[in-house]
Amino acid sequence: MVIAEVSVIPMGTNTASASQYVARAVRVLRQQKIVKYQLTAMGTQLEGKLDEVFEAAKKMHESVFGEDVNRVITNITIDDRRDKELTMEYKVQSVMSKI
Amino acid sequence: MVIAEVSVIPMGTNTASASQYVARAVRVLRQQKIVKYQLTAMGTQLEGKLDEVFEAAKKMHESVFGEDVNRVITNITIDDRRDKELTMEYKVQSVMSKI
Amino acid sequence: MVIAEVSVIPMGTNTASASQYVARAVRVLRQQKIVKYQLTAMGTQLEGKLDEVFEAAKKMHESVFGEDVNRVITNITIDDRRDKELTMEYKVQSVMSKI
């Protein structure tokens, strides 16, 4: 299992708002049941197997393009730990317990 | 108001676990009442004025160093929108309403 | 063609030095002739087709794991523009000409 964060930024859209384009990428995730996800204010966090997460990220990136968008900048951060099973919840709890 | 995400990574710590070092950075935020924050699985999200957020991010970065840590890689993403008041909650709701 | 930047960070390695682990990821790129690449001080920049770049990034990520490394944090930024052919050189020249 890896935990990842994906953020998509459309360029040249004539509006400073990004939510409708981010919604396209989140819809990709809603239409599958493989990768778990959590929308946040700065990106969408994913939890799944490495290959699945890469596949989902690629589809999210692709979904943002359209008639009105011909440039997309996508950032993907992958946290892959193999001596221990990571989950999104565990990572947050682990820090909370040490504060 | 800007929304930001800060992640700190200690290097050469002899353990694959990062939570105790991330906890140092979150403690910095708990000890102040200026910048609002939210811990997530992939970083800590901040909400505040640009200068305050920069100041908080710098202190978070600094807090990770210690006897056992002499290299820290910090990533900061700042989303600064000036035609509209952004909040963490508004950003998430705005996407959710369009899915 | 997309331009991308990939950075790999090994965790729990007992040394603050990362170069030997980054070298593993760059070796992956040297052993193929599909994706063009350029090593920089903060990451490796790639130029190629979207699928090829994703494939290369995944292999770079995988290459860092080993007996001494069981956690890797990989950051990938993809700049994908479809109304114009981007190259690494063009992007730099385009900014330089406007300074």
Added chain:
Amino acid sequence: MVIAEVSVIPMGTNTASASQYVARAVRVLRQQKIVKYQLTAMGTQLEGKLDEVFEAAKKMHESVFGEDVNRVITNITIDDRRDKELTMEYKVQSVMSKI
């Protein structure tokens, strides 16, 4: 000394081209002699003291705003190593020597 990478993305600009906006940020660096910098295809890399680099990054971010831009997303990665003097050149050479 820290090494950093700063990338600025203007939103809602009506053009998929970013170079004129990135040029504003690079001009900020050209007008000072404190922080060393190197433009790349995916961001501008900085070398200097931590405070100076933060200051330069903040000015770069601010410079992108204008009549035509009211939202800027800036990403800053800071690599801060204190047991050894890092330079941009040293980091690249160190990896090259191990490939």
